[in-house]
Amino acid sequence: MSAQAQAVRLPRLLSGTPDQGQMSLREHLVIHGEIPAGRGRRHKRGVAAGLIESIERAGLCGRGGAAFPTAVKMRAVAKERRRGIVIANGAEGEPASLKDGLLLEALPHLVLDGGSLAAAAVGASELVVCVPRSASAARQSLTQALRERERERYDSVAVRLELLPDRYLAGQESALVSHLNGGPGVPTLTPPMPFERGVQRRPTLINNVETLAHIALIARHGSEWFRELGTPGQPGSALLTLAGAIEYPGVYEIEHGAPLGDLIEAAGGPTGEIKALLLGGYSGTWLPGLLAYTLSLSAEHLAPYGAVLGPGIVLALSEDACGVAETARVARWLSEETAGQCGPCVHGLNAIATAIEELQAGTAASGTEQRIARWASMAQRRGACAHPDGAVRFVSSALNVFAEELAEHARHGPCDACERPSELPLPAPTRLAAAVSR
Amino acid sequence: MSTQLRVNPITCEAHGLCAELLPEMITLDDWGYPIVDGNPVAPELVEHAQRAAAACPTLALLVQRRQPQR
Numbered sequence: 001m002s003a004q005a006q007a008v009r010l011p012r013l014l015s016g017t018p019d020q021g022q023m024s025l026r027e028h029l030v031i032h033g034e035i036p037a038g039r040g041r042r043h044k045r046g047v048a049a050g051l052i053e054s055i056e057r058a059g060l061c062g063r064g065g066a067a068f069p070t071a072v073k074m075r076a077v078a079k080e081r082r083r084g085i086v087i088a089n090g091a092e093g094e095p096a097s098l099k100d101g102l103l104l105e106a107l108p109h110l111v112l113d114g115g116s117l118a119a120a121a122v123g124a125s126e127l128v129v130c131v132p133r134s135a136s137a138a139r140q141s142l143t144q145a146l147r148e149r150e151r152e153r154y155d156s157v158a159v160r161l162e163l164l165p166d167r168y169l170a171g172q173e174s175a176l177v178s179h180l181n182g183g184p185g186v187p188t189l190t191p192p193m194p195f196e197r198g199v200q201r202r203p204t205l206i207n208n209v210e211t212l213a214h215i216a217l218i219a220r221h222g223s224e225w226f227r228e229l230g231t232p233g234q235p236g237s238a239l240l241t242l243a244g245a246i247e248y249p250g251v252y253e254i255e256h257g258a259p260l261g262d263l264i265e266a267a268g269g270p271t272g273e274i275k276a277l278l279l280g281g282y283s284g285t286w287l288p289g290l291l292a293y294t295l296s297l298s299a300e301h302l303a304p305y306g307a308v309l310g311p312g313i314v315l316a317l318s319e320d321a322c323g324v325a326e327t328a329r330v331a332r333w334l335s336e337e338t339a340g341q342c343g344p345c346v347h348g349l350n351a352i353a354t355a356i357e358e359l360q361a362g363t364a365a366s367g368t369e370q371r372i373a374r375w376a377s378m379a380q381r382r383g384a385c386a387h388p389d390g391a392v393r394f395v396s397s398a399l400n401v402f403a404e405e406l407a408e409h410a411r412h413g414p415c416d417a418c419e420r421p422s423e424l425p426l427p428a429p430t431r432l433a434a435a436v437s438r
Numbered sequence: 439m440s441t442q443l444r445v446n447p448i449t450c451e452a453h454g455l456c457a458e459l460l461p462e463m464i465t466l467d468d469w470g471y472p473i474v475d476g477n478p479v480a481p482e483l484v485e486h487a488q489r490a491a492a493a494c495p496t497l498a499l500l501v502q503r504r505q506p507q508r
Binding site for chain 1: 447450452468
């Protein structure tokens with residue numbers, strides 16, 4: 001597709017994004033049009049049911065990180081006898097991610113439309129929008145948006161707002177369910193999956209807020225329109241947070257399959273040499289910086305590199321940063337953000353983080369790198385959730401990409417760049433009351 | 439019908455009894471938590487597996503019967 005043709009087709013979600021504040025319901029309807037199923041109590045059930053089929057044909061996959069086919073989840077909730085609940089997941093636990101917050105703060109009606117439509121489509125009676133406790137701008141925007149919608153009797157289901165703890169794992173599906181059920185808000189053993197038995201033991205559809213925003217547009221324009229952008233395997237556009245050593249970092253809407261180099265150039269180019277790229281956030285994969293102008297942004301293109309977009313994060317680490325120090329800090333952070341429940345994750349991530357710190361300090365015993373690999377394999381796939389798997393992917397790919405630097409540190413101890421402030425964002429870790437005994 | 443072993447990693451507290459009672463299928467990791475080999479439990483081991491599950495102080499070892507995949 002030519003650049004010009006693409007220019008008129010994007011943005012989709014970000015159309016008319018206000019520089020400040022939020023888009024009103026009126027502006028939203030001017031830009032995107034009315035929802036075809038009709039407002040409030042005049043909502044036509046038949047149109048709603050057709051939506052799942054439309055989403056299936058569109059090939060929409062979840063945008064929270066796991067890229068699970070959205071229609072499959074929706075059908076699973078729809079077929080249960082009990083009336084379901086829909087959760088708009090705005091937890092956005094990945095520290096570098098900004099896209100969900102942007103949607104909620106600036107374009108709340110897209111998310112609420114999508115959530116409301118999804119709820120009607122699966123026969124749910126309620127939509128619960130979840131945001132982190134600290135996200136005050138998103139809260140304000142949603143409160144305002146819900147007031148506008150109530151005034152117009154716009155939604156056909158009840159909508160309420162819920163606050164989540166500020167934790168990396170707060171948005172993990174079973175943790176979210178646990179929190180909404182008044183529990184500790186940590187992952188639980190599955191099955192039962194939330195879509196079988198979730199909030200109030202009802203079938204629960206949990207969708208990332210960007211996924212819901214796409215649903216709002218698929219309902220209006222259809223599946224063929226959705227597939228006009230993207231690749232056959234990964235249709236549509238996506239919100240992506242471009243972070244790090246870039247002139248204008250921020251949230252961009254891209255077409256799946258777009259060259260990363262084009263995105264970087266559209267964002268004003270790199271601020272200097274790029275040492276390495278982190279794709280998919282802290283459960284993602286490090287790749288060498290020289291791939292910045294080679295990679296394309298789709299699952300198919302990234303698969304051979306062992307990478308995924310996850311929740312849509314690309315972070316460029318500058319040449320001045322120390323890859324070892326950055327990795328050591330995030331590895332420690334990930335180990336502190338475990339739910340404290342599963343032994344192999346709690347002990348494994350701690351052992352790995354400690355070993356990397358020792359390598360950085362030049363105090364590690366010989367064979368430490370082999371031990372890290374051993375612990376990585378012992379932590380992987382042995383938690384109730386995927387946290388250890390993501391942390392292992394982050395660490396293992398870092399050991400590959402920063403192999404030379406790591407060997408230098410192991411021999412000579414910290415480098416000058418070790419003292420530089422962290423380029424990777426690191427929120428203060430939150431300790432949980434629960435802990436593994438022993 | 440096949441029989442599978444699974445550990446609930448949340449309730450497991452690394453007592454390690456399972457690895458003593460069913461060494462054919464369970465080894466311990468560096469911190470004493472069981473690593474279960476992913477294969478179906480052989481018929482002659484089913485009784486031992488059930489004994490190991492019953493012996494777990496936190497009932498974290500699960501013996502699950504599964505319909506074969508269609």
